[in-house]
Amino acid sequence: MGLHQKALDRLNELICFVDQNAKIIFANKAVERFGVSRKDAIGKEVISIFPFLEKDIQKIFSREIKNNKWISYKGEKYYMSIESSILEKNVAMLVIRDMTQFKTNEKKLKEIKKLYEKILEIAHEGIYIENEDGEIVFANNAFSRMVGYSVDELVGRRIEDILRSNETKKVGNGKYEMKIYTKDGYSKILLASSHSFKDRDFIGRINLSLDITDKKKREEKLKILTEKERNFRLKTAHYFFNPLAIAKGYMGLMAEEMEGGEREKVLKAIHAISRVENVIKNFVTRGEIAE
Secondary structure (H helix, E strand, O other): OOHHHHHHHOOOOEEEEEEOOOEEEEEOHHHHHHOOOHHHHOOOEHHHHOHHHHHHHOOOOOOOOEEEEEEEEOOEEEEEEEEEEEEEOOEEEEEEEEOHHHHHHHHHHHHHHHHHHHHHHHOOOEEEEEEOOOEEEEEOHHHHHHHOOOHHHHOOOEHHHHHOOOEEEEEEOOEEEEEEEOOOOOEEEEEEEEEEEEEOOEEEEEEEEEEOHHHHHHHHHHHHHHHHHHHHHHHHHHHHHHHHHHHHHHHHHHHHOOOHHHHHHHHHHHHHHHHHHHHHHHHHHHOOOOO
């Protein structure tokens, strides 16, 4: 066995040399994957073994063939890459690659890609992806609505140039609050997170954003109301505590000068005032009307 044949036998592709009568004069070991021994293949017409080449074989000596197609072979479907080149006047070379698995994987990847794109599009969170230069390469509809710019207006630009965002506040767990300005000039607060990734040669960052503007407004209103309530309680306590403290002071002096049952009555009154003070204190500190 010559070195050239050994080398060709190592290839996954089926290599056939065909004469001007479309008969096989050489086939490498890969022919056995088609259920034909090399010995049986030699001297046979190509289309008697590979009927799917009937249309291609007619052109083999007139021009080079380069064709990818689905074929039916022995009841099974295969995706084949078929190429030919003329080696000599009466000899042509056929190269046949089984690309079925590649095509199947490619189809699955496309389906997965479509699924991910659908998920990104229907997500409530605003999502945009930046490349290593900080340019937006993808933005979903939720983010587009959030910032008032169309997807076409966002893609190819830097986020800070569009949204004029310069106020950020970390809130933990890799998240931060970001104040931005929409296309119409309205200010919004977004709860955002960023995750860097590397996919083969692509380095970028995926960003998730949630519009919390209304939530922050409610929190601010609640904060103001809470502060007002606190001030009201303090003022209320001041108006009550001062007179009660004065009354307790005078009654204490009176009790020191009294004896017997009259003194006992005054002490009970002082105790009652102390209970009122406890109620006021609980109302101020905990908002509860209790001792």
